[in-house]
Amino acid sequence: MIDKVTETDSKLTLHIVLQANLMNTESNSLSDISAVANLELAGSAGSPNNPTPAFSPLYQQIKTLILQSLQAGEWKPSAAIPSEMDLAVRYKVSQGTVRKAIDELAAENLLVRRQGKGTFVATHAEQQVQYRFLRLFPDSGDLQGEGPAQRQIIDCKRVRASSDIAKALAVRQGESVLQVRRVLSFASTPTILEDLWLPGAPFKGLTAERLRAYHGPMYALFETEFGVRMVRAEEKIRAVLPDADQCVLLKTSARTPLLSVERTAYTYNDAPMELRRGLYVTDTHYYRNALN
Amino acid sequence: MIDKVTETDSKLTLHIVLQANLMNTESNSLSDISAVANLELAGSAGSPNNPTPAFSPLYQQIKTLILQSLQAGEWKPSAAIPSEMDLAVRYKVSQGTVRKAIDELAAENLLVRRQGKGTFVATHAEQQVQYRFLRLFPDSGDLQGEGPAQRQIIDCKRVRASSDIAKALAVRQGESVLQVRRVLSFASTPTILEDLWLPGAPFKGLTAERLRAYHGPMYALFETEFGVRMVRAEEKIRAVLPDADQCVLLKTSARTPLLSVERTAYTYNDAPMELRRGLYVTDTHYYRNALN
DNA sequence: CAGTGGTCTAGACCACCAA
DNA sequence: TGGTGGTCTAGACCACTGC
Numbered sequence: 092m093i094d095k096v097t098e099t100d101s102k103l104t105l106h107i108v109l110q111a112n113l114m115n116t117e118s119n120s121l122s123d124i125s126a127v128a129n130l131e132l133a134g135s136a137g138s139p140n141n142p143t144p145a146f147s148p149l150y151q152q153i154k155t156l157i158l159q160s161l162q163a164g165e166w167k168p169s170a171a172i173p174s175e176m177d178l179a180v181r182y183k184v185s186q187g188t189v190r191k192a193i194d195e196l197a198a199e200n201l202l203v204r205r206q207g208k209g210t211f212v213a214t215h216a217e218q219q220v221q222y223r224f225l226r227l228f229p230d231s232g233d234l235q236g237e238g239p240a241q242r243q244i245i246d247c248k249r250v251r252a253s254s255d256i257a258k259a260l261a262v263r264q265g266e267s268v269l270q271v272r273r274v275l276s277f278a279s280t281p282t283i284l285e286d287l288w289l290p291g292a293p294f295k296g297l298t299a300e301r302l303r304a305y306h307g308p309m310y311a312l313f314e315t316e317f318g319v320r321m322v323r324a325e326e327k328i329r330a331v332l333p334d335a336d337q338c339v340l341l342k343t344s345a346r347t348p349l350l351s352v353e354r355t356a357y358t359y360n361d362a363p364m365e366l367r368r369g370l371y372v373t374d375t376h377y378y379r380n381a382l383n
Numbered sequence: 384m385i386d387k388v389t390e391t392d393s394k395l396t397l398h399i400v401l402q403a404n405l406m407n408t409e410s411n412s413l414s415d416i417s418a419v420a421n422l423e424l425a426g427s428a429g430s431p432n433n434p435t436p437a438f439s440p441l442y443q444q445i446k447t448l449i450l451q452s453l454q455a456g457e458w459k460p461s462a463a464i465p466s467e468m469d470l471a472v473r474y475k476v477s478q479g480t481v482r483k484a485i486d487e488l489a490a491e492n493l494l495v496r497r498q499g500k501g502t503f504v505a506t507h508a509e510q511q512v513q514y515r516f517l518r519l520f521p522d523s524g525d526l527q528g529e530g531p532a533q534r535q536i537i538d539c540k541r542v543r544a545s546s547d548i549a550k551a552l553a554v555r556q557g558e559s560v561l562q563v564r565r566v567l568s569f570a571s572t573p574t575i576l577e578d579l580w581l582p583g584a585p586f587k588g589l590t591a592e593r594l595r596a597y598h599g600p601m602y603a604l605f606e607t608e609f610g611v612r613m614v615r616a617e618e619k620i621r622a623v624l625p626d627a628d629q630c631v632l633l634k635t636s637a638r639t640p641l642l643s644v645e646r647t648a649y650t651y652n653d654a655p656m657e658l659r660r661g662l663y664v665t666d667t668h669y670y671r672n673a674l675n
Numbered sequence: 676c677a678g679t680g681g682t683c684t685a686g687a688c689c690a691c692c693a694a
Numbered sequence: 695t696g697g698t699g700g701t702c703t704a705g706a707c708c709a710c711t712g713c
Contacts, residue, residue: 148681148683149683174698184683185684185685187682187683187684187685190700198490199675200675204699205691205699206691206700207691207692208699209697209699224674326672326674328620328672329665331622332638348624348640350642351622354674371622373621377619378619380518381616382516382518382615382618383491383492383615466679466680467680476703479701479702480703482680496679496681497679497680498679498710499679499680499681499709499710499711499712501678502679
C-alpha cells in the first residue's frame with residue numbers, strides 16, 4: 092500500500108514512516124505508532140547501501156512536508172497556513188510535533204507566528220523594516236531610512252552569462268540572464284550602486300519599466316510577480332576603489348574607498364536565484380553585523 | 384515570607400512566583416503550583432503602578448536564574464551544568480520547562496548541549512573554529528586558516544580613556560583603560576591590524592608578556608585568566624584608507640582600501656567589555672556574512 | 676548498564692485576537 | 695465567544711556516551 096511512494100520518492104524511509112501514520116486512520120492505539128515508525132527508520136528499513144540510515148525525527152519530516160507545501164505554492168506569501176491542530180490531524184501526529192516543526196521554520200524566517208491569529212507565510216512585502224537583507228545604517232540614529240530610499244533604475248537588459256555569473260546562478264555559461272543596475276539614494280545622496288543578475292527563465296518578462304513602476308522592495312516584486320521567494324543570502328565583503336562609471340553614478344571620487352558587497356540570494360532548497368554586487372558609500376553610513 | 388525579595392528586586396512579579404515555588408518544599412500537589420503562580424502573575428500580584436504587568440513565562444524565569452548562576456561563576460566555562468532533571472528538581476518545575484530555558488540559552492551560544500553527555504558552559508577555548516567572532520575567510524577554500532594565524536603583539540599599555548572609548552566601554556572619561564595593538568598574519572602575510580581597548584579594572588594585570596605567552600584565542604585568555612566571558616558582539620564596517628603607521632604594520636600601500644571593522648564585545652547583561660578596531664586586508668580574504 | 680539529552684504524546688490551561 | 699498560538703506538565707521511549 093505504500094508502493095507508490097517508495098517508488099517515486101528518493102527519501103523513502105521518511106515517507107514510509109509518514110505513510111504508515113497516514114494509513115492508520117483509527118485502528119491501533121495511536122500513541123504507539125511513532126515509536127514503531129522510529130524503529131523501522133533506524134533499523135533495517137530504507138536503502139540497505141546506506142551505512143548510516145540518517146535517523147530523522149518525526150518533526151523534521153513534518154518540517155520537510157510543510158516546506159514542500161510552501162515551495163509548491165499551496166500557501167501564498169502573507170497568507171495563513173492551517174492551524175497547528177489542523178496540521179496535526181492532517182499529518183497524523185500530535186500538535187506538539189507540528190509545533191516543533193513550525194518553531195524551526197519560524198526561526199529560519201520562513202514562517203511568522205502571531206499569537207491569537209495564526210501562522211503566516213513570511214514575505215518581503217509588509218515587513219517592518221523595508222529591506223530585510225540590507226545591513227547599511229546611517230551614522231546618526233538607527234532609523235533605517237532618513238525617509239525612504241530614492242530608487243533609480245539605471246538599466247535592465249538581457250545578457251549572456253559570463254562564467255562567474257553562470258556559476259553563481261547555477262546556470263550554463265552563455266545562457267540568457269537579466270542584468271539590472273540601480274542606485275539607491277538617502278537624503279538625495281547616492282549611497283548604494285547595485286548590479287544584479289537574475290536567471291532568465293524564472294524572471295521572464297521583467298523590464299526596467301516594471302521595476303520603476305513597483306513601489307516597495309525588489310524582493311517583494313519578485314515574490315508577487317514571479318513567485319520567487321528569497322529565503323536567505325550570503326554576502327562577501329571587501330574594500331575597493333570605484334572605477335570611472337561607478338564614480339559618476341555615486342558622485343564620488345576615484346580615491347574614496349567603498350564597501351564591495353557581493354550577495355548571493357537563495358530560494359528554497361538552496362537554489363541560487365540572484366547575484367548582486369553592491370558598492371556602498373560608507374562615510375555617512377556603516378554596515379552593521381551582529382555576532383553571536 | 385517573600386518580603387525581602389519584593390523589596391530589593393525590581394522584577395518582583397517574577398521572583399514572587401519563583402519564591403512561591405521554592406518555598407513549597409513538599410506540601411501541596413506540585414503539579415498545580417505553576418498554574419497558580421501564573422494566575423498570580425497575570426492578575427493582581429506584582430506592582431500596581433505597572434500598567435502592563437509584563438507577563439513572563441516560567442521558562443523565562445528559569446532562564447534568568449540559570450543566567451545568574453552562569454554570571455556568578457557557579458558553573459565554570461567548559462564545565463557541565465546539572466542535568467535537566469536535577470535542575471527541574473532544584474527549581475521545582477518540570478523537565479520540559481527547564482529544557483525550554485536551556486534551549487534558548489543554547490540558541491544564544493551560552494550553553495552547548497551534547498547528547499548523552501550533558502549540557503556545558505560555552506567557551507572561546509576548545510572551539511572547533513579557532514576564532515568565534517572572526518568573519519574573515521581566505522578566497523580559496525573555506526578553511527579558516529591556511530595554517531593557524533601568526534600573532535604579533537605590538538603594544539600593550541595603560542592609557543586614559545578618550546571620550547569615545549569611554550562611551551563605548553561605559554566607563555568615565557579619563558579613566559584608565561588598557562590599549563593593545565597586534566597584527567595577525569596568514570601564510571606570513573600581515574592581514575589584520577587590531578587596536579583594542581579594555582576596561583582597566585577587570586583586566587588588571589594584563590601585560591604584553593602574558594598576551595604573548597598565551598597560545599589560543601585572546602577571548603579564551605580573558606575567560607581563564609580574568610573571568611570575563613564575551614557573549615556577543617556588534618560590528619560596524621566601513622571602507623577606509625590606512626594611515627602611515629598602519630601601512631607599515633600591514634606592509635601595504637597607502638592607496639590600498641581596507642576594511643575597517645569596529646567591534647564592541649559584550650559580557651553578560653549587555654555590559655561592554657571590549658572595543659576593537661580592526662583593519663582587514665581584503666585582496667586575498669573577504670568578510671563573510673550570512674543573512675537570514 | 677546507567678545517565679544524559681532528544682523525541683513524542685496527551686491533556687490542561689493561559690494569553691491574545693477577532694467577530 | 696470561539697479559535698489561535700503559548701505555556702506547562704507527566705510519562706513514555708529513543709539515541710548517544712562512557713563506564
